[in-house]
Every structure is written in structure tokens, then in C-alpha cells.
Amino acid sequence: MEIKELQDIIQQNGVVGAGGAGFPTYMKLTDKANTILMNCAECEPLLKLHRQLLEKHAYEIMKTFHMIQETVGASEAIIGIKKSYVQTIHALNQHIEEFPGMRLHLLDEVYPMGDEVVLIYEATGRVVRPGGLPIEQGVAVFNVETVYNVYRAVEEKQPVTDKYVSVVAEVSDPVTVRVPLGCTLEEVVAQAGSTTVKNPVYFVGGPMMGRIGNGSDPVTKTTNAILVLPKDHLIVAKKQRTSSIDLKRAASICCQCNTCTDLCPRHNLGHPIDPAKFMRAASNNDFRDLNPYIDASFCSSCGVCEMYSCPQSLAPRSLLADMKGGLRKAGIRPPQGVQPKPVQESREYRKVPEERLMARLGLTRYDKDAPLKEELVQVKKVRILLSQHIGAPAQAVVKAGDEVTRGQMIAQPAQGLSVGIHASVSGKVTEVTDRYIIIAVK
Known part of the structure; x- marks a missing residue:
């Protein structure tokens, strides 16, 4: 299959990253990818669906992953999966020999292993530059459910x-x-x-x-x-904090231990994000050096600093997120062309064990x-958002009163980065706005 043909199928069938921000999958298909990587690391504690889905539909997902590999001309297809997912690994090993150029890369049970920048380094040894895209390192990353949705679109003609x-x-x-x-x-x-x-x-x-x-x-x-x-x-309480109070708490009780930076996964990969310097500057209204503020753009918001590292239960991640939002609102883009420093030698000893993380939380x-x-x-009823992905919202092609069937396109891709949206039930369209479409089941 040609890349353009597969891109069209994926875009029209509404396939996007099934987690995270929902990046449209068709845009990841390029002949610049010499390695494709499937993410089965279940980035967060308690999440189980990717390992379950991959165990249940191992052959279909591996077949589709191999098809993507051949379509883009990648020399290698890697499935990144945690060592503890024993049953899923067993299911994969039943078929792995049928797919030349495909291998498993077994991962430790640490957080945030599912962060694609971390995963790429673990599986390939390549470091994605700060603010860069994986494809700059010749890598395209897909999660398990996304690949399964590509399978359904290609083999079963089923949209998402x-x-x-x-x-x-x-x-x-x-x-x-x-x-x-x-x-x-x-x-x-x-x-x-x-x-x-x-x-x-x-x-x-x-x-x-x-x-x-x-x-x-x-x-x-x-x-x-x-x-x-x-x-x-505890998790709910942390989400309900007030930034102004967080800033005052940081000014009064931050002990300058630097643990938030020491354990920062992106910092340890050489990215210029330094939560400790940011907290020191922000809590003291110190603007002599603007780099700690500007470098907030490179924070992945994984939460290690806030949910695990800080012995004072301060909120670096939340304050960094506020700063990122403020920079965007002010039209300040992240610095371009920043190259990472060498990976920290101590990185291997500063990974966060998931078992300990769960206990602490x-x-x-x-x-x-x-x-x-x-x-x-x-x-009996669904309210389907027209923007479920990064890029332009899909444009409605139905109106109130229309009868639709499950799988029918109800919003077409907009100009630019966008994908189609489809009816998830059969029934009658009762409301159409610029944000959503409501369908009532008859």
C-alpha cells in the first residue's frame, strides 16, 4: 500500500492517537521513519487497556504494525512493553517470527516509561531534542489501541x-x-x-x-x-489547589533540596527543564534570568516533581503548567533549535519505581x-465532540432531524490538520452546534 492511500484511509476513518492529546495518526506516516515503535508501556499506574487489547488481538495488531512498517519503509518495528506484562508478551511471542524486522523491547516497571521521549531513548538510544518531534530522529510512535483502530479501518472498513x-x-x-x-x-x-x-x-x-x-x-x-x-x-486534593497559594507555599517552605530536578525524566535526558531553578525564581519574583521561565515550555507535565519528588508537597508541575499557558497566551513560542545536553550518567538510578509511586499516592x-x-x-443518547484531536475541529455534514447509522460520517475533516468524526450509534440527530452533535437512539 502507498503512504498516501493509507493516510487517506486513516484520516477519513477518524484515527487519532488513542490517548494523550489525540494527534492525527495519518500525519505520522512518512518515509522519513526508519523505525516505528509501538507503545505498550501503560504510562500511568492502574491503566490496563493496552496490555489487555494487545493480548486479546495480538495477531491483528502485529499484522497491522508490520503493514505500517512496510508502507513507510521502516527497517525496524519495535514493540515497547513492560517486562511484567507476562501474558501479553507470551501472546506476542506466538507470532513474532511471522513478522521480519519486528522485535520486542522489554521495559522496566518505572514511571513515566510511556512518555514517548523516554520510550524512544529506552528502545533505540536516540534522544529527541527539546521541543522536537520523534520523526526528527527517524522514529514514529503509535500506541496499541491506535494500531488496532488502523486495523479496523483497513481490514474491516470500520471508522473510530x-x-x-x-x-x-x-x-x-x-x-x-x-x-x-x-x-x-x-x-x-x-x-x-x-x-x-x-x-x-x-x-x-x-x-x-x-x-x-x-x-x-x-x-x-x-x-x-x-x-x-x-x-x-490525595490526588484529588492536589488537583484542587490554587496556584497563588502554591506560589506562597513555595516561597515559605521550599528547602532548595533540588530533588524535583534530580528526578525529572526530561532533565535527565538532557533537556533544559529545571523545576528547582523555576521554583526558586518564581517564588521570589526573580526575573534576572529568564531562562527558568522560558524553559518551562519543555516540561512534559509528567508530574514526577509534584506527585513524587517534593518532600514538602509543593506543586512545581502545576506552576510550570501555568507558566506554559501564560507563554502561549503571550505569543511566546518555545526556543527553536535547542540541542539536548548529554544524558545524565545518574539517570539509571533516578527512575521512579511504579510500585513505590503507587504506594506514595x-x-x-x-x-x-x-x-x-x-x-x-x-x-440512549450520545454527544459527540467535533474536536477530539489536535488540529482543526471536524466540520458537521448533518443537521438536526437527519437519520444516521452507526459508522456514518457526521463531520468531515477540516482544512489543515483534521480527521473525520462518525456516528457512534444509529438514530436521529437532535442538535448540531460548532462544538458537538447530539444523536438520540430510536
């Missing part, structure tokens, strides 16, 4: 209409379910039996980089997990099986 989501923590029956895009978080959580705390908080995504969601929020193409937590949980008791159920959950 549903999402796998793990529901864990304070629920009676932790589970990973397949739900239609646009259903509510509440409807997803209901699939995990009853909640086991009063007034639960829905934490969307992983415990390190996720956000607090509302029960009425719609599932999107990047919704990986819902953690049901008590409202007084009060998550160990939630680390239970969440069996994968593939039967599509049925709902």
Missing part, C-alpha cells in the same frame, strides 16, 4: 466510533469496557457495578496527568480510564484486575 476505557479504584467490579464515543462518564462507570464511596470523584485519565471530570462529560477518542476516587483522596489497594469486556455498551 467507540473507545476502550478502564474503570478502576472505588468500584465494586473494576472493568475495561468498550463504549460508544459521546456517552457520559457516568454511563461508563455504571458498567463497573456500584461505587464504594459517597460523593465519588471521577478522575479522567491516569492519576499523574489526569483531570477531574463531571459525570455528564462525554467520552472522546482519548479517554483511556476513569478512576473513581473519594473526594478527600495511596493507590496500591486499587491495583486489581479489570477484565476486558468487548461487547459494546448500549446507550
Whole structure:
């Protein structure tokens, strides 16, 4: 298959990164990629769906990954997977010899191994420059569910209409379910039996980089997990902090131990992000050196500094995120052409063990099986967002009153970076705005 043909199939079928920011997958297909890398590192604690999906559909996913390798002309296809995912590794080893140029790279159980910059270094030894893209190092990275969605688009002619989501923590029956895009978080959580705390908080995504969601929020193409937590949980409390207070706390109690920088994964790969210098400058209104502020642009927001490193429970990640947002709002772009320093020799001894991370965050008791159920959950109504990806929102091609069938394109790709959006249920369109389309099941 030619690259352009595969790009068109992927764009029209709405395939984007099934996690993170939802980068349109078709843009990653290029003959500049000499290595393709599949991410099965489950970046965050408690997330399980990628290892489950890869174990269940090992052959289909590996076949599609190999097809992508041949299409772009990559010499190597690497599956990055944690050593502890024994059953998934066994499933992969049943077929690995059928795909020349494909190999497994076994990873340690540390955080944030699923960060693509960290993963690329672990699997290939290449360092992506600060603010750069993996393709500059000849690498294209795809996660497991994304590759599975490419398989469904190419082999089954099925667009992206549903999402796998793990529901864990304070629920009676932790589970990973397949739900239609646009259903509510509440409807997803209901699939995990009853909640086991009063007034639960829905934490969307992983415990390190996720956000607090509302029960009425719609599932999107990047919704990986819902953690049901008590409202007084440490993770919830950290997300509800106030930046102005965080800054005052930093000014009064930061002990200048430098641990936030010592354990920063990007800093240890030679990137110019230095949380300790930033905290020192920001908390003292020190603007003599602007580099600590400008270099906030290179923070990956992994949260190691804030959720694990700081002995005073300060909030470097949150304050860095505020600074990044302020720089963007002011039209200040990250410095271009910055080259990384040599990888820190001490990096190997400064990785964050996931087991210890979970214990520190009060998550160990939630680390239970969440069996994968593939039967599509049925709902009565969906609210499908037109922007579920990086780039321009899709443009609606239906109007209120139209009858649609599941899989039908309801919004076409816009000009520029964009993908199509499809009906996740069959029914009647009841509302169309510039942000979403509502479909009621008949």
C-alpha cells in the first residue's frame, strides 16, 4: 500500500492517537521513519487497556504494525512493553517470527516509561531534542489501541466510533469496557457495578496527568480510564489547589533540596527543564534570568516533581503548567533549535519505581484486575465532540432531524490538520452546534 492511500484511509476513518492529546495518526506516516515503535508501556499506574487489547488481538495488531512498517519503509518495528506484562508478551511471542524486522523491547516497571521521549531513548538510544518531534530522529510512535483502530479501518472498513476505557479504584467490579464515543462518564462507570464511596470523584485519565471530570462529560477518542476516587483522596486534593497559594507555599517552605530536578525524566535526558531553578525564581519574583521561565515550555507535565519528588508537597508541575499557558497566551513560542545536553550518567538510578509511586499516592489497594469486556455498551443518547484531536475541529455534514447509522460520517475533516468524526450509534440527530452533535437512539 502507498503512504498516501493509507493516510487517506486513516484520516477519513477518524484515527487519532488513542490517548494523550489525540494527534492525527495519518500525519505520522512518512518515509522519513526508519523505525516505528509501538507503545505498550501503560504510562500511568492502574491503566490496563493496552496490555489487555494487545493480548486479546495480538495477531491483528502485529499484522497491522508490520503493514505500517512496510508502507513507510521502516527497517525496524519495535514493540515497547513492560517486562511484567507476562501474558501479553507470551501472546506476542506466538507470532513474532511471522513478522521480519519486528522485535520486542522489554521495559522496566518505572514511571513515566510511556512518555514517548523516554520510550524512544529506552528502545533505540536516540534522544529527541527539546521541543522536537520523534520523526526528527527517524522514529514514529503509535500506541496499541491506535494500531488496532488502523486495523479496523483497513481490514474491516470500520471508522473510530467507540473507545476502550478502564474503570478502576472505588468500584465494586473494576472493568475495561468498550463504549460508544459521546456517552457520559457516568454511563461508563455504571458498567463497573456500584461505587464504594459517597460523593465519588471521577478522575479522567491516569492519576499523574489526569483531570477531574463531571459525570455528564462525554467520552472522546482519548479517554483511556476513569478512576473513581473519594473526594478527600490525595490526588484529588492536589488537583484542587490554587496556584497563588502554591506560589506562597513555595516561597515559605521550599528547602532548595533540588530533588524535583534530580528526578525529572526530561532533565535527565538532557533537556533544559529545571523545576528547582523555576521554583526558586518564581517564588521570589526573580526575573534576572529568564531562562527558568522560558524553559518551562519543555516540561512534559509528567508530574514526577509534584506527585513524587517534593518532600514538602509543593506543586512545581502545576506552576510550570501555568507558566506554559501564560507563554502561549503571550505569543511566546518555545526556543527553536535547542540541542539536548548529554544524558545524565545518574539517570539509571533516578527512575521512579511504579510500585513505590503507587504506594506514595495511596493507590496500591486499587491495583486489581479489570477484565476486558468487548461487547459494546448500549446507550440512549450520545454527544459527540467535533474536536477530539489536535488540529482543526471536524466540520458537521448533518443537521438536526437527519437519520444516521452507526459508522456514518457526521463531520468531515477540516482544512489543515483534521480527521473525520462518525456516528457512534444509529438514530436521529437532535442538535448540531460548532462544538458537538447530539444523536438520540430510536
